[in-house]
Amino acid sequence: xxxxxxxxxxxxxxxxxIVSLNCxxxxxAFQYFMWYRQYSRKGPELLMYTYSSGNKEDGRFTAQVDKxxxxxxxxxRDSQPSDSATYLCAMxxxxxxALTFGSGTRLQVQP
Amino acid sequence: GxxxxxxxxxxxxxxxxxxxxxxxxxxxxxxxxFWYRQFPKQSLMLMATSNEGSKATYEQGVEKDKFLIxxxxxTLSTLTVxxxxxxxxxxxxxxxxxxxxxxxxxxxxxxxxxxx
Numbered sequence: 001x002x003x004x005x006x007x008x009x010x011x012x013x014x015x016x017x018i019v020s021l022n023c024x025x026x027x028x029a030f031q032y033f034m035w036y037r038q039y040s041r042k043g044p045e046l047l048m049y050t051y052s053s054g055n056k057e058d059g060r061f062t063a064q065v066d067k068x069x070x071x072x073x074x075x076x077r078d079s080q081p082s083d084s085a086t087y088l089c090a091m092x093x094x095x096x097x098a099l100t101f102g103s104g105t106r107l108q109v110q111p
Numbered sequence: 112g113x114x115x116x117x118x119x120x121x122x123x124x125x126x127x128x129x130x131x132x133x134x135x136x137x138x139x140x141x142x143x144x145f146w147y148r149q150f151p152k153q154s155l156m157l158m159a160t161s162n163e164g165s166k167a168t169y170e171q172g173v174e175k176d177k178f179l180i181x182x183x184x185x186t187l188s189t190l191t192v193x194x195x196x197x198x199x200x201x202x203x204x205x206x207x208x209x210x211x212x213x214x215x216x217x218x219x220x221x222x223x224x225x226x227x
Contacts, residue, residue: 099206
């Protein structure tokens with residue numbers, strides 16, 4: 001079993017839809033949670049960072065962490081075609097700064 | 112966000128040759144450098160961790176004699192793939208980490224290696 005599970009998609013939505021992306025994990029030591037966006041043949045771009053449980057909002061993006069369920073989510077409101085990319089969740093425990101990544105979910109926002 | 116550069120962005124080489132990939136942190140000093148590898152349609156997998164001036168620590172299954180890492184300065188790290196083979200074809204991405212308790216991690220744009 002992988003430490004971090006993420007549905008690979010693809011997830012296709014119409015422009016303006018609310019997108020929900022999720023990851024589950026098994027390592028209860030994870031405390032830092034991140035979401036990255038990766039365009040084809042590019043490096044990951046940091047979107048959201050959260051520590052421990054709770055919500056964090058930044059513009060159209062909201063990240064949620066539920067440590068009791070070992071479940072994290074990223075919501076994208078008013079999705080745009082430019083949001084079409086692969087979204088990677090990543091996490092790490094305290095003291096270990098290297099990240100464990102999910103496999104990524106490919107999102108397609110149709111105009 | 113932090114500016115990280117990688118060079119080259121893509122490289123094609125013959126089997127048996129060595130390829131050097133450079134990673135630079137342009138606006139901060141990286142005390143730690145992570146090197147990841149990403150195969151097509153797969154996620155990033157950590158290969159090794161290096162601290163400036165120290166030997167790199169490699170993840171299980173990554174050959175340290177094949178993937179040579181040099182982290183000689185706080186702004187430059189290099190990954191050399193020695194005697195490359197087609198199965199080494201992948202997307203290599205560096206991630207420098209600043210000191211001082213910074214929590215966020217940034218990534219380079221990646222280097223696509225194709226070994227013929």
